[in-house]
Amino acid sequence: MDSEGIVNGTAETNELPWQQEGLLYNTFGRALRRRFGGRVQRVSVDAGFTCPNVDGALTRGGCNFCDNRSFSPSRRVRLKRVSEQLASGIQSVRRRYRTVSGFIAYFQPATNTYAPVDQLEEIYQLAFNQDPAIVGLAIGTRPDCMPESVIELAAKLAQQHYVSVEFGMQTMHQPGLDWMNRAHSHDDLINSIDRSRDRxxxxxxxxxxxxxxxxxxHMMxxxxxxxxxxxxxxxxxxLYAVQDTPLGQEVLxxxxxxxxxxxxxxTVVDFLERIAPETIVERISGDAPxxxxxxxxxxxxxxxxxxxxEAEFRRRGTRQGSLYQPPDVLPSDRPRPVDKTPEAVKAQIDVRGRLPVLKMER
Incomplete structure (x- = not known):
């Protein structure tokens, strides 16, 4: 397809919805509107999770860029129960926007699949039971914290609700992952993505x-x-640096x-030109308070x-996917691998029990 067709307004019949709308990339907000019929907003939830590169299961110290206060408002104050966070978050969004069709409970800080799987189900179900306007979950996690038990739980919830699992890939290059103290490899990401597909x-x-x-x-x-x-x-x-982190000190x-x-x-435009047109672009930059x-x-x-x-896209006369080349093996044809979740992580997830630090309703 001629990439200038959209820019010049000559849409073709086989275009994707975002292309027909004249967008330059497949924006998240529009994708949610098409799915739910109106504005859907995320409400950040901090259930008190930790990470296996913090608690010693894999290593200690956490990511060198990470201070959860900078990523989530909940880590800047005394942590409230999940139900309280959702109620206040929904109320805040309703004050800001005149009409909201639904909310996504976004379990954001730390590793939100890193707890006994029975307790994970309880936490996630609590969100759905909080308010009928909650239409889905977004669950932030690490690539090495998605054993089969959690995939099965996400698939079970997805039978009735919208569920998105967000993996911290960061880069495909091991030196970069090592520099960040991620304590996982890119192979962990490949394993989790291929096991999560079509679930x-x-x-x-x-x-x-x-x-x-x-x-x-490297970035390309x-x-x-x-x-x-x-x-x-x-x-x-x-990449941005915040106070009281190893990266912050290196920048100073x-x-x-x-x-x-x-x-x-x-670089953002170069990157988006190379990914598939179907891929939803949830964010194009990050910041901190x-x-x-x-x-x-x-x-x-x-x-x-x-x-x-957007201006750079227009200057080039391109859009997301303009330089995309389908791989020799399409994602849908990739084989489903065996679960390679580290045993130290499985030991924290595939067990019965409860973590008392998690901020449940009671």
Whole structure:
């Protein structure tokens, strides 16, 4: 298909809905509107989970960029119960928007599949029971924390609800994963994505652009890997540094430098040109509260950044998928592998019991 057809308004009959709407990439908000018939908003939930690279199951220290206060408002105050968080979050969204068709309970900070699976089901069901306006779940997790028991649970919930599982891929390159102290490999991501495919729930991968030591070529290799693996959705983040983290100190010391604004804009467009047109783009940048953010300051200007990314697409006369080349083996034809979840992680999930730190209703 001629990529300039959309830009010049000459839509073809085999175009995807977002292309027919004249968009430059498959935006998350529009995808939700098409699915649910109106505005659907996420409500962030912090159930008090930890991570296996924090509690010692795999390593300690956590990701070098991570301070959950900067990712989730719930970690900046005393943690409330899940039911209270959902109620106040829904109320806040209703005050902001005149009409909201539904809400997605977004289990966001830390690793939200890292608990006994029976307790996971209780927490997730609690969200659905909280308010009939909650139409789905989004569950943020690590690639190595998705054993078969959790996949089966997500598939069970997806029979009646919208469910999205978000994997922290970050990069396909092991040196970058090691630098971040992720304590997992890219093979863990491949294993979880291929086992999660066609189970009824959506899969989303998080990518960080601007990892120290990664060139533009490295980032484009990650884009081509995303195209090969074929997740349902993707989130792109610029690497940013916040206070009280190892990365933050490296930036303050001048040993690590953040990506420049125009470089990031060009890289986002380059990346999206190479992924499948069907992939939903949930995010194109990340930021942190100003009081925590060290660098880059430009990431606070999210609306302006979005407009500049769109302007770069228009300047090139391209859109998402313009350079996409289907892999030799389509994602739908990839074999389903055996579960390779680390035994130390399985030991925390495939057991009976409860973690008392999780903020349940009672």
């Amino acid at each position: 009824g729930f959506e899969t989303c991968v998080h990518i960080i652009l601007g990892i120290p030591g990664e060139t533009h070529q 290799q990650t884009a081509l890997e995303v195209a090969k693996l074929g997740p349902d959705a993707i989130k792109l983040h610029n 010391d001048g040993t690590v430098h953040m990506m420049e604004r125009q470089d990031y804009i060009n 100003p009081q925590y953010l060290i660098e880059p300051k430009w990431c606070l200007e999210k609306s302006a950044l979005k407009l500049q990314i």
